[in-house]
Amino acid sequence: MAGRMRGLRRGLFVTNVPLPLGCGAFPVTMAGSDFSICDNDRLPAHCGADTTMALSAELLRGLHRIHMQLSDLRDRLDRGPRQVKVRENNVAQLAAALAAAEDAVKQTKLATDRKQLDLRSSENKVEELKVKLNTAASNKEFQAFTDQIAATEMAGSVLADEILESFDKIERLEAAVSEAKKNHESGKTELAKCRDKVAAEGEVVRGDVARLEGELAAAEKQLPADVRVDYQRIIRSKGAEGMAEMSDSVCQGCGQKVTLQMENDLMMEKPVFCKSCGRLLYVGE
Numbered sequence: 001m002a003g004r005m006r007g008l009r010r011g012l013f014v015t016n017v018p019l020p021l022g023c024g025a026f027p028v029t030m031a032g033s034d035f036s037i038c039d040n041d042r043l044p045a046h047c048g049a050d051t052t053m054a055l056s057a058e059l060l061r062g063l064h065r066i067h068m069q070l071s072d073l074r075d076r077l078d079r080g081p082r083q084v085k086v087r088e089n090n091v092a093q094l095a096a097a098l099a100a101a102e103d104a105v106k107q108t109k110l111a112t113d114r115k116q117l118d119l120r121s122s123e124n125k126v127e128e129l130k131v132k133l134n135t136a137a138s139n140k141e142f143q144a145f146t147d148q149i150a151a152t153e154m155a156g157s158v159l160a161d162e163i164l165e166s167f168d169k170i171e172r173l174e175a176a177v178s179e180a181k182k183n184h185e186s187g188k189t190e191l192a193k194c195r196d197k198v199a200a201e202g203e204v205v206r207g208d209v210a211r212l213e214g215e216l217a218a219a220e221k222q223l224p225a226d227v228r229v230d231y232q233r234i235i236r237s238k239g240a241e242g243m244a245e246m247s248d249s250v251c252q253g254c255g256q257k258v259t260l261q262m263e264n265d266l267m268m269e270k271p272v273f274c275k276s277c278g279r280l281l282y283v284g285e
């Protein structure tokens, strides 16, 4: 490739490569130290292809480098808010977990309160039955009150056990609440740190983006006018992926081989777009 390029530049390259033409207009002098592609100074009607200002590989390399750097920086700018969003979601989940833990304590306390009321009324009932027992008119009535007292005391004892279990449960649930509070607080701290970091990085990256956009605008001004439209179209649709180096006769964007004609055009500093992926190609250093 390099040899061919040197050959072309010296104009020594004649036979084994298709003529690098945009039209069939002749004369073309391919031998000797001076050659022209299309003598369009004299024959402008023949050919539009060679009215193009030279499109230097160096300019295209520079443009592609800037586009890739901008793309990388913009990715970083997009990544920041996503990182913040992940932490915001995390904090929301931790807040929900805290609320659920607090609610569990509240519900268990309410249930325990109800059981304590039930226990109290069961104790009152036992007291009432004991009074009635003392006034029993018969053995049968006495036995009936005794049985009722036993049953009520049994139910009360079950309630009392349940209440004790509830106290244990409340203790465990309250421990879970303080754990959930701690997690929520550390989630919030992490979110705040992340926001600060993203804001600080964003400022630096936005500065770099602004600088590169300036460099890009300056470089794009050097593009020949008739290339600019196609260049802008491909950059709009593909971004930094709109350009690719051609090396070893292959488009490095899609891996497809380019034609000899395209290679020649590239050597002649003409705009060449990959036929399979559409990328604007340039010759590597």
Ligand SMILES: [Zn+2]
Binding pocket: 244, 251, 252, 253, 254, 255, 256, 274, 275, 276, 277, 278, 279
């Ligand atoms: Zn390609």
